[in-house]
Amino acid sequence: MELSKVTLEIFSKLEQKWLSHCEGSKKTRVLSIDGGGTTAVVATAALVHLEDQIQLKTGDSHSRIVDFFDVVVGTGIGAVFAAMLTADDGSGRPLFSAKEAVRFLTEKQCEMFKIKHVGVFRRSRRFSGRSMDKVLKEALRREDGKVLTLKDTCKPLLVPCFDLNSAAPFVFSRADASESPSFDFELWKVCRATTATPSMFKPFSLTSVDGKTSCSAVDGGLVMNNPTAAAVTHVLHNKRDFPSVNGVEDLLVLSLGNGSLTDPSRWRLRRDGECSTSAVVDIVLDGVSETVDQMLGNAFCWNRTDYVRIQANGFGIQKVGPRMAEEVLKERGVESLPFGGKRLLTETNGQRIERFVQRLVASGKSSLPPSPVKEAAVSPLVNGR
DSSP, X not given: XXXXXXXXXXXXXXXXXXXHHHHHOOOEEEEEEOOOTTTOXXXXXXXXXXXXXXHHHHTOTTOOGGGGOSEEEEOTHHHHHHHHHHBBOSXXXXXXXXXXXXXXXXXXXXXXXXXXXXXXXXXXXXXXHHHHHHHHHHHTBOTTOOBOBTTSBSSOEEEEEEETTTTEEEEEEHHHHHHOGGGOOBHHHHHHHHTOOTTTSOOEEEEOTTSOOEEEEEOTHXXXXXXXXXXXXXXXXXXXXXXXXXXXXXXXXXXXXXXXXXXXXXXXXXXXXXXXXXXXXXXXXXXXHHHHHHHHXXXXXXXXXXXXXXXXXXXXXXXXXXXXXXXXXXXXXXXXXXTSOEEEEEEEHHHXXXXXXXXXXXXXXXXXXXSOOOOTTSOOOSTTO
């Protein structure tokens, strides 16, 4: 009889432990931020609303976006936001809140994108690389003067660019940086690399902290303007940082667009009936972003609430106004259909973010360590893939 009681007690405790483990298990949370010209107005509205809702639902004004996400990825201006929101202030907390990052970049916008005239007759226009460098260095440096690198982030960070040396995409990642100084780069240079749009800036050359890896970079938006797929692939294959992820069913993804680059109402065919080169480039960039959204919509077709894409419906980067941020949040959301096309949702973009935050807060803060943890038994990753 006594043995039966002991056995029953043992099994009861094991059952409670198993149930507690199941209830405590949660999905890996991914935040992706598109590139989008010089304004990023959609992302700014979404990020501020996202953090406001997190603070409201937790009742903690010190809560930050990175507290509830396990990995952040960004391209172009989206990468600048991603870096600012994840950069470690030295105490394991981010350097910037969402509002502070938006305020900083808004105030520095004219300096970041300072126009200079080049060419023999100084008729060509580009943005000043030196001005951009100065702003990024200021943003991604601690108060004690330390220049931050990829390793100095609160959570895993991914930033894509296109490397002219290898003629292939290159993905900067904290996972690589924590494995080898040959893949660790100064954070401001990483942002500079992914924002080096050919029509706006010269290609940007950078070298790893140990001088062994070099890259001649142009804008990551040329190949990954919507970097969500890169983030999902990274998480699925990075077993060191995400050992419990076996498929998309283990992920919760928030993807922030930045409006359309193309404005169909302004398309003009040339006299020969062809599109202009600039229009073709914009169409390609938008097409890549939309294709990624379509593919992820297909991947999450059985659990569609686990993948949320916030995108401006009818607003392009050309239509920037003082009230556009508010209007983006009030717009009804759109969702890609599994076999093509989109559907207009009843929820607004703001409401979709609020519902997403409810799930984030309900599942608790991210359980990933704030700094890289090396495991000797795990082989090094190669270029974040």
